[in-house]
Amino acid sequence: MKKKHIIFSLLIPVILGLIGYGVYWAFFDMSRLPxxxxxxxxxxxxxxxxxxxxxxxxxxxxxxxxxxxxxxxxxxxxxxxxxxxxxxxxxxxxxxxxxxxxxxxxxxxxxxxxxxxxxx
Structure with a gap:
């Protein structure tokens, strides 16, 4: 049970970080301007x-x-x-x-x- 909590507590920040970077890349990255x-x-x-x-x-x-x-x-x-x-x-x-x-x-x-x- 403790192992699942550790994995879950590490997985959530990684997923949120990937989502945050995806939003930045798609909407705010100046290298992607037309x-x-x-x-x-x-x-x-x-x-x-x-x-x-x-x-x-x-x-x-x-x-x-x-x-x-x-x-x-x-x-x-x-x-x-x-x-x-x-x-x-x-x-x-x-x-x-x-x-x-x-x-x-x-x-x-x-x-x-x-x-x-x-x-x-």
Missing amino acids: KGDLITEKSSPEGTYTLKAYVSSEGATTDFAVRGELNFNKANKKPKNIYWNYHEEKANIKWIDENTVVINGHVLSVPNETFDFRRR
Whole structure:
């Protein structure tokens, strides 16, 4: 009987963890965003990064959204999605310095900060 309680108490957190990760992967993972169409790109002052902005629309039932992709020009790393905002069709990108970018009024410290409207 005690063995069943131990197995059950270990199995429940594993199942809940898998369900939680599945929800995150399906609805919140920024690496799964739609590609979209390139609308603009701007390089950082020293050329370390290039931020490419794409506009995406998944059809008649959704509005436009802008995705910002950070490209690493001086490092061999794959591009990283750092910006995702709904109800936008344009991207105003301004680099403040080599590691700070403003996208449509949202200030991000790159490469680590991100903006995702789903997590406000």
